[in-house]
Each structure stands twice: as C-alpha cells, then as structure tokens.
Amino acid sequence: MSKFKKKKEGELPAVSTASLPDIVFMLLFFFMTVTVMKDTDLMVKNELPLADQTQKLDKKDMVIYIYAGKPSPRYQSTYGSQPRIQLNDKFASVSDVKDYILAERAKKRQEIQDKLTTALKVDEDTNMGLISDIKQQLRDVNALKINYTTRQGNAVQGNK
Numbered sequence: 001m002s003k004f005k006k007k008k009e010g011e012l013p014a015v016s017t018a019s020l021p022d023i024v025f026m027l028l029f030f031f032m033t034v035t036v037m038k039d040t041d042l043m044v045k046n047e048l049p050l051a052d053q054t055q056k057l058d059k060k061d062m063v064i065y066i067y068a069g070k071p072s073p074r075y076q077s078t079y080g081s082q083p084r085i086q087l088n089d090k091f092a093s094v095s096d097v098k099d100y101i102l103a104e105r106a107k108k109r110q111e112i113q114d115k116l117t118t119a120l121k122v123d124e125d126t127n128m129g130l131i132s133d134i135k136q137q138l139r140d141v142n143a144l145k146i147n148y149t150t151r152q153g154n155a156v157q158g159n160k
Contacts, residue, residue, distance in 0.1 A: 045125075
C-alpha cells in the first residue's frame with residue numbers, strides 16, 4: 001500500500017479571491033486622488049492677453065471667477081456675437097454681477113469672506129466698456145481685490 005495518492009488529472013486548483021477587495025479599493029483610491037473636477041464649462045471665447053510680469057495666485061479657494069468674451073460658436077446663434085459675461089455656467093448681464101458676488105461670498109467661510117479675490121478672465125478682444133461696467137458692479141459690493149488673468153509672454157510683441 002502506498003502512502004501517496006496520485007492526483008487526478010485535469011483538476012485545477014480554485015482561484016483565490018481573498019486579495020480582490022484590496023485591489024478594488026486600491027484602484028478606487030487611485031482614481032479618487034488623480035481625478036480633477038471641472039468647475040465650469042467655458043461658454044465664451046477666452047483667449048487671454050499676454051503679460052510679461054505675472055504673479056501666480058496662491059489659494060484657489062479664495063478666488064471668484066468672472067469670464068467675459070464673445071460667445072463660443074455653438075452659442076452664437078442664440079446669444080449673438082457681442083461680448084457677454086459668464087458667471088458659473090450661465091450667461092449673465094452686468095446687473096447680475098452684484099448678486100453673483102454676494103452669493104459666492106456667502107458660500108465661503110466667514111474668516112475668508114473679506115479676503116476674496118475676484119479674477120476677471122477676459123478675452124483679449126473684449127472692449128474695455130464691458131470690463132468697466134463689471135468693475136463698477138464690483139465696487140458697489142465692496143469687492144475691491146481684482147485680478148486680471150493673463151498668459152505669460154511678451155505683451156509688446158503679441159501673438160505671432
């Protein structure tokens with residue numbers, strides 16, 4: 001009589017699924033950390049002007065963005081080709097800027113509400129009259145810290 005039994009041919013061992021939850025959670029954690037959430041869809045042309053002396057903003061959570069420019073081609077049939085203001089994901093008029101700033105300020109923590117910066121992302125072909133109107137609305141709600149968002153480059157030469 002033999003001590004060892006012969007294995008039956010063709011029988012495969014069962015696949016261990018003990019490490020499967022670890023792998024799934026590791027992948028989930030990876031995708032959660034590398035995914036960037038998009039804030040707004042740009043509905044206006046936004047070719048920023050060039051500037052040779054720029055400074056980067058440190059804290060993005062302390063910035064309120066206002067976009068201005070001609071509507072992008074897919075919106076021109078509805079809104080025309082005149083420069084417009086975009087607040088979040090909607091076109092707005094100049095008179096809506098006050099309410100927008102007050103609403104965005106209310107969403108922020110109390111200790112940073114007075115330190116908020118309003119960043120104007122204005123297309124380089126937008127006329128200064130619209131920007132002046134926006135700035136007047138900002139003055140009315142005491143949002144006096146304004147940043148003009150630009151691209152790094154030599155402003156004298158322009159685009160080539």
